[in-house]
Amino acid sequence: LGAKGNLGQQLVKVFSPDNEVLGWDRGEIDITDRELIIKKITDIKPELVINAAAYNAVDKCEASDEEYELAKKINIDGPKFLAEACLKAGAILIHYSTDYVFDGAEKNGYIETDQPKPINRYGKTKFHGEKIILELSGSGLKWYLIRTSKLFGPKGESEMAKPNFFDIMLEQSRLKPSLEAVDDELSCFTYTADLAKATRELVNGDSGYGVYHIINSGACTWYKAAVELFKLAGIEIEVKAIIGDELARPAKRPKYSALLNTKLPLLRDYQEALREYLGK
Numbered sequence: 001l002g003a004k005g006n007l008g009q010q011l012v013k014v015f016s017p018d019n020e021v022l023g024w025d026r027g028e029i030d031i032t033d034r035e036l037i038i039k040k041i042t043d044i045k046p047e048l049v050i051n052a053a054a055y056n057a058v059d060k061c062e063a064s065d066e067e068y069e070l071a072k073k074i075n076i077d078g079p080k081f082l083a084e085a086c087l088k089a090g091a092i093l094i095h096y097s098t099d100y101v102f103d104g105a106e107k108n109g110y111i112e113t114d115q116p117k118p119i120n121r122y123g124k125t126k127f128h129g130e131k132i133i134l135e136l137s138g139s140g141l142k143w144y145l146i147r148t149s150k151l152f153g154p155k156g157e158s159e160m161a162k163p164n165f166f167d168i169m170l171e172q173s174r175l176k177p178s179l180e181a182v183d184d185e186l187s188c189f190t191y192t193a194d195l196a197k198a199t200r201e202l203v204n205g206d207s208g209y210g211v212y213h214i215i216n217s218g219a220c221t222w223y224k225a226a227v228e229l230f231k232l233a234g235i236e237i238e239v240k241a242i243i244g245d246e247l248a249r250p251a252k253r254p255k256y257s258a259l260l261n262t263k264l265p266l267l268r269d270y271q272e273a274l275r276e277y278l279g280k
Helices: 006-015 034-044 058-063 065-089 121-137 165-173 192-204 222-233 270-278
Strands: 048-051 092-098 142-148 178-182 210-213 238-242
Touching: 006 192, 034 065, 048 065, 058 065, 058 121, 065 092, 065 121, 065 142, 092 121, 092 192, 121 142, 142 192, 165 178, 165 222, 165 270, 178 222, 192 270, 222 238, 222 270
Parallel strands: 048 092, 092 142, 142 210, 178 238
Antiparallel strands: none
16 A cells, blocks of 8 residues: 555565565555455455555644644554454555654664654654554454654655655755755664565564564764765755754654664665665
8 A cells, every 4th residue: 555655666666576466556545444445455365465655744744633634544544444454354464653653852762662652743643553553463463563764765656755855955955055954853764675675574584573663774863864965966065954943843853763673684874775876
């Protein structure tokens, strides 16, 4: 699900070579429609259901009650209906969550078993989506919950697919003589191609069901990542470090939300993945 999104397209590519993949996007299914989801999934009885559909407009969700209701439908009801359908069909569910389920008070980063404590509406919807999956595991649901953060990679075909941070910075560098980037929010960037590959390896491995953190190595701030981007791209531009509170953003962000992967082989540094993405 979310097959034409930024992550969904990479998942389809990685799983397709020796599996029969049905890629559903908004045009094929509405994940907030319980009866439709249960019917479609129980009809085809897949081995695996991967949910790459999500609401992630953090500030819109905070500023608008209407957007918050939409976020709850997509991020809470959607995973619940998918989990119920997977239980009926005997399928394994993979669902993606976020570092924003944490409050950012832990400066050393978060391991898979740390207790979430979201500080914005978006984070709350993702946390409640997680809780539903955990609760249904007691009914026999087979599941992998993958937390990740700061996705970048090729833009998806979906009209809902958003440009990633690096694409935005490159575009802005063509329009402005200098740029600003937040330097007091630390977390990990994740290359969608690497995440998709790691997801497949997780399914094919023997790690067992549960919560996993999959991110590229090298936690950094938005500012440090922007500086690295322009260095790799060979672009000379001034990047000014600012604090997040200087921006008029409705939603609070966690200051330290680096995810620590304690269960799986570590992914390569984000700089190496970024170099590949840029074709350098």
